[in-house]
Amino acid sequence: MSAKVLLCRCEDVTLAEVEHAIDAGQRDIESLKRFTGFGTGWCQGKQCLVACSRVLEERTGAFPQAPVTPRPPVHPMPLGLLATLGDAVSVDRVASDDEDGER
């Protein structure tokens, strides 16, 4: 059996899958992420973002100008802990921050 090269462990995204997506026209890092799902798992891209960006560079000649948009939390956190923040962090505040975080 042929060995898989994993670029994103959390979501089981392989090098073959990333190359297939690039060949299918996903030639910028955001589209590549949306198409393959890399960076959407437990580690949120800590291990895979640069690995995928380098494949993109090898395939298209250009390393991405900017990374995908980082969103909270950096590490997964228990919802029970988030809930304790109650009044300190208003939900509105968090939601509106997220909106203008979109690029």
Add this chain to the structure above:
Amino acid sequence: MAPRRIDVRAVTKGRDSSVLRALYEYASPEASGPCTIEYDGRAIAAREGEPIAISLLAAGIDTLSRSVKFHRPRGPSCLRANCEGCLSRIDGEPNRMACTVPSRDGRVVRAQNAFPSAQVDFMRITDWFFPKQFDHHHLMVRYGTAINEAMQGFARKMAGLGTLPEQPSSALGPEEIDRDVLVVGLGPAGLSIAESLAKAGLSVLAVDEEPTAGGLVRDSLSLHALDAKLVCGPAYGDALLARARAAGVDVRLGASACATFDDGTIVISGERALWVRAKARVFANGCHESIAPFGDNDMPGVYTARAAARALRYGVRVGDAVLVCGTDADDDALCDALSAAGARVERLSAGQTLVEATGLGSVTGAVVRGASETHKIKCDAIVPVTVRTPAFELAGQAGVEAARDGARRCFAVRADESGRTERRDVFAAGSVALGGRSSARELAVVQAVVAFVGRGGAA
């Protein structure tokens, strides 16, 4: 896999090499006593306080979980909360990283998401069924609704992570903290900046997600210069920590800054969330290790260099025969330390590259390509070349766009030589910033932060 606990007394007996002194920080019998944890119904002899993932490695268990789609076997690879390989159900709570939870008498650890166990999981068939990739775009829509629905239902059962906790959350109420400055990341850069800011009269909260200070230097097996003396990583980290504390910095270890907004930062500290309002935020949170691409690079038995070094500190070697692919000074020190710990060490020679890991469950060998031929190596652990990439995410959340670092082929926080960013209250220092670490920049960051807070902050 054979047990891998090193007999520290035997290994260090009659030796006084500085590398050995740097080693085994937590491994001596004085450092911690024995305890017993339960893993999937088995009693495992462990040492109190060492990370559960390391206790299990020491007992010869390196496969702790299964991957989400293919159900490939996974194990701890980073030992520092950077991967997903150690996710387990611990004391009834799902999705705990076994590399961050200390062993304690009576702790109950279970594999999750595997049927019937992490070591033997029938769902591995998905891996063999899809030899290259799992193309859900086509798979889930192409084959008619009935099959599609059945597949989705099945996938939902077998994917996802863990099941709900047994007990309702026991989280304590939040702690609200107001300070002049929040420093995130307590490597050499963060620690020295925090100390200088406190000496300049500012109130400083400094946090690091690790239970110890020193960052990358703490895990390094090389010696480091401190006050014209050469010291090992832990001593270096502890000395800088003591100085910061003496200067009045409020230091919280094991405290992870998870989310940051204009009006505050959420820090998770054990059972409690902190809501930190600071006039200025300094991000000195270093680098991640990016995955190294080669065949079956996710197999249990593949470790980052930092993980291999960290396991040694607890008196555990990651393998009996270890292939180390990197060639920098830290890799050399790692090889020395592994040999001293009784492992057979293989290195790649110039021009050789690692093609793939081999083995059915965990690593039993590697395929290496030279200029003209390809050959097999027998080993039970692989340490690929380290690819360090700045942890720009937190600064990114604060609204500072990360920039391409063309030379290093990664992204870094865009900051000037004083650590200033496009957000007036956000500063970056150390290896997370474009241009990397320099003590000149650390001095300049301190001045810039003092000036900014002195002007009253925000406005």
